[in-house]
Amino acid sequence: MWTWFYRLASPPHFYFLAGKLSSWLLIPAIILVVIGTWGGLVLAPPDYQQGDAFRIIYVHVPSAYLSMMVYVTMALAGAIGLIWRIKLAHAVAASCAPIGASFTFAALVTGAVWGKPMWGTYWEWDPRLTSELILLFLYFGYMGLRGAFEDINQADRASAILAIAGVVNVPIIHFSVIWWASLHQGPTLSKLEVPSISGDMLWPLLTMILAFTLFFLGILAMRVRGEVLEREFQARWAQDVLRGASPMSAN
Amino acid sequence: MDKSLAMGGYAGYLMAAYGVTAVVVVGNIIAARRRFRRTQQRLRDQLGRRAGRAGGPGRVDGQSSDGATIGRES
Numbered sequence: 001m002w003t004w005f006y007r008l009a010s011p012p013h014f015y016f017l018a019g020k021l022s023s024w025l026l027i028p029a030i031i032l033v034v035i036g037t038w039g040g041l042v043l044a045p046p047d048y049q050q051g052d053a054f055r056i057i058y059v060h061v062p063s064a065y066l067s068m069m070v071y072v073t074m075a076l077a078g079a080i081g082l083i084w085r086i087k088l089a090h091a092v093a094a095s096c097a098p099i100g101a102s103f104t105f106a107a108l109v110t111g112a113v114w115g116k117p118m119w120g121t122y123w124e125w126d127p128r129l130t131s132e133l134i135l136l137f138l139y140f141g142y143m144g145l146r147g148a149f150e151d152i153n154q155a156d157r158a159s160a161i162l163a164i165a166g167v168v169n170v171p172i173i174h175f176s177v178i179w180w181a182s183l184h185q186g187p188t189l190s191k192l193e194v195p196s197i198s199g200d201m202l203w204p205l206l207t208m209i210l211a212f213t214l215f216f217l218g219i220l221a222m223r224v225r226g227e228v229l230e231r232e233f234q235a236r237w238a239q240d241v242l243r244g245a246s247p248m249s250a251n
Numbered sequence: 252m253d254k255s256l257a258m259g260g261y262a263g264y265l266m267a268a269y270g271v272t273a274v275v276v277v278g279n280i281i282a283a284r285r286r287f288r289r290t291q292q293r294l295r296d297q298l299g300r301r302a303g304r305a306g307g308p309g310r311v312d313g314q315s316s317d318g319a320t321i322g323r324e325s
Contacts, residue, residue, distance in 0.1 A: 026280070033276070037269070041265070041269075046259060051259040051260075051261065052258035052259040052261045052262075052265065053258075053259070053261040053264060053265070055258070055261075055265055056264065056265060056268040059268055059269055059272040060268065063272060063275070098282070099279060102275045102278065102279055103275065105275065106271055106272050106275040109268075109271045110268040110271060110272060113264050113267045113268045113271070114264065114268065116264065117261060117264055215276065215279075219279050219280065219283050222283040222284065222287060223283050223286065223287070225287060226283075226286055226287040226290040226291070229290060229291065229294060230290050230294065233294055233297070238294075239298060242291065242294050242295050242298050243295075243298070
């Protein structure tokens with residue numbers, strides 16, 4: 001098992017693997033997005049209370065889920081980089097931030113667009129909305145902090161500490177609708193309970209969540225490749241790749 | 252047909268939500284590809300400049316790793 005881990009954490013091996021992984025992940029992700037969108041917009045019946053407006057759930061929930069999942073991935077990668085000093089982990093953390101920020105933005109905007117017809121307002125300083133906005137600021141802070149350092153090792157360490165400290169916001173976002181009186185509806189999907197959504201509405205949602213997860217992994221693989229190449233610029237393998245003298249150059 | 256496209260009067264909201272998500276998804280692909288290409292190009296230019304100065308193939312001696320390492324910080 002450790003041999004596998006050591007091989008995976010080796011920058012040239014990961015660079016080669018990520019090149020293949022990005023297309024293996026992105027193509028099924030796009031197919032699943034098309035299926036999920038069709039299922040959500042056409043096949044799922046309208047909600048008995050919200051009518052067709054509920055169909056925003058198929059982009060809002062996967063975006064919100066990714067916003068939190070990417071942050072946890074970023075914090076975990078930062079922690080691994082800090083504890084075991086694995087450079088690849090810092091490259092993963094750094095690559096997570098722009099993806100997570102963009103999906104947090106999507107979750108906030110789709111939520112606001114959904115809120116207008118249902119609540120009569122685009123924005124309310126509700127615990128769920130506010131904590132999600134804080135998550136967006138955490139992503140911005142993380143990227144800003146990274147950019148503030150000339151030395152990449154210092155940037156890695158400082159941003160990893162920020163990511164780990166900020167992870168406390170993730171359970172706050174998730175449980176905010178349970179802990180406080182909230183305008184936002186309760187969780188649609190929960191690990192411990194039967195989903196509060198019927199099967200013909202559920203499958204497009206699960207399809208979209210899977211599609212967004214694969215999409216994130218595909219984009220992450222693509223971004224980490226660039227990070228690895230930049231960080232390993234002094235290494236022989238990276239220079240061979242750049243010169244086109246390596247089999248990895250083709251990817 | 253028109254009635255189903257109107258989505259019960261919510262078509263504008265749906266288009267806005269799905270539109271923003273589509274922009275984010277496509278934007279992520281474009282940004283990731285562009286960043287990778289730019290990084291590759293910048294590093295190639297840097298390598299070329301080094302090679303020009305040294306009159307060699309542009310290798311940095313003494314700092315290269317053979318890829319057998321786990322990639323730990325020095």
